[in-house]
Amino acid sequence: MVQILPLFLATLATISPVVQAGSCTPGLDYCGFTLTGNGWDPQGFHHSYLYYCLADGVAILKQKCRFPGCEDGGTGNSDVCPYG
Template identity: 35%
Template sequence: MANILSLLIATLAVVSPVAQADSYYPGAQSLDAITLYRCQSDGSVEKVHECYIGCIDGGDDNDGKCIAEIP
């Protein structure tokens, strides 16, 4: 079971929006992969919510969702 959980977490890290974003937006790698951010019109980001495990990108104009939220 622990191996499956480790594999799931590793997979989420690889496909995370933050990991993918760094190839398009310099500096994105410094963002926390388990935190949801909202892009602002001036190019900055706003921290929306910190997740317990990971998050799913909502795409353009949609809020992302946490897989498990920090209480």
């Protein structure tokens, strides 16, 4: 069976804006406001967008959250877009 997630992430990494200015936990998703609150440069992040942390600590754009926006998942957990 073809594993779609690695292919999707590789494609996303090549077409998405890459933002690197701090550190993040690989494999977790972060709201823009979570990253900027943790010392990342606020330029290039949108508060209601979700970013995915790659193995090398680079955050790439994953998706834009619908209203009311992105939700903090708490320490050690991925943030989420509760309404897509």
